[in-house]
Amino acid sequence: MASITPAILRQAAEWHVLFAAGEGSQAEHTAWQQWRAANPLHEQAWQQLAALTHRLQPLPAGMGQQLLQQQQGRRRTLRQCVMLLGCLGAGWQGWLRLQPGAVMQSVQADAGRRQRVTLADGSQLVLRAGARVQVSYDPQRRLIRLLAGEVAIATASDRHTPYRPLQVETWHGHITALGTRFTVALADGHTAVAVQEHAVHLQPWSGGAGLILQAGEHGQLATQASRLAQPPDASTPDWVSGRIVVVNARLGDVVKRLAPHYPGALLCDPQAAALPVSGAFSEDKPQASLQAIVATLPVKIVRRGPFWTLLTLR
Structure with missing residues (x-):
């Protein structure tokens, strides 16, 4: 029988942090609902966390209201969430180990405008109009969570020791960069991925088999990772430039x-x-x-x- 993984627990916790800090937009509420519906384990993890806080109901209209009234900052909210996660046992501890020294930021592209961002390691992001990401670096990995829209990523080599892989997470799974340029977009029922240089590894949250996409290939994440049958195209999308x-x-x-x-x-x-x-x-x-x-x-x-x-x- 499938069980809740540390990655799912981490997702539930980060959704909690987002809404408790008062940063959730309507698009993110929709994305959160889709994440919960995508996998029964997602809903189970969320309900476990909600049962501990007693502050996240009714949802979504009353989500985190008491916390919002207290006007807590992100760091304080994270500390509270870490304490709550510790109550859920060893699975949550896997999430906790990623947090010391983490650097988090949110980036959003306004309607009608692209947004260019250089991350701490030199990686380059271009957010399509209306896109939103959360970036979190910790000693184990470089994480980009795509919450809405589409993002183009050009990875830089990580000078941190030990080396930290760069990953993009959506509610369908995660994409690990293998030294590359690629785009990730949220679509109805799936995440679309296109690779312009080198390769990426797709892994669905469902536990299904992963898949490596090479330069010029397109794929998607849903309950499974799949490669789309279309001619190779390694060109950068026009919207990026x-x-x-x-x-x-x-x-x-x-x-x-x-x-x-x-x-x-x-x-x-x-x-x-x-x-x-x-x-x-x-x-x-x-x-x-x-x-x-x-x-x-x-x-x-x-x-x-x-x-x-x-x-x-x-």
Whole structure:
């Protein structure tokens, strides 16, 4: 009979820490619910922790309310959680051993904007708009927990002794980097993984067989790890660099992608929005992209002050 693993216990504890510290967003509440439903052992671990605290019910609306009212910081919340976990026996002790000296941070990309982050070891993250991660380094490993959206990761060599593997966790399993560049995205019912350089190892929480993905391969984590049957593609996704590459796309859709990066409001009237457009544009240089569009399509720019711009037919 399957039993609760230290990894599942650690997940339950970190969800508790997130909500008790008052940092949980609506997307994270949804992710937490999906994590609980993904595996009966997840729910069992959560209920064990909830039974100890008596503060996490009703859920999710009243989650951690007493703790939130006390305005406790993350470190204090972690210490309390560690004390609670100690009551659950040897399995929790595996989680506790990872915590001394841990460095934790949360990173979120606002709607419409990418977020670039350099971690303490030199690894590079690019969060797609709306993504959120938690990063935790301890003496055993470098952990990135993906809570929402998609993230691109370029790993750096760890100078710590002993060497610490870099892992990405979602509610479906964990991905271990084998010296690599890769992307991880949360999707309906699974985690999608694409490798641009070297390789990664996928391991589902269900205890099923793991899988190694090589450069150019795509895979997913659900109850099992699987390799997707599609042609090899080792290219970095366009969103990582901020490129918008389109062929016969609607102008309105391109403008929507440029709008969050443009100073003020950028709009497109319905007639102009229906025009087909092809080309490569840059989210990081929205004004230059707009000029390129005007040079190739029968549209013009109408401005009303410095913060209102409209694309309309000539």
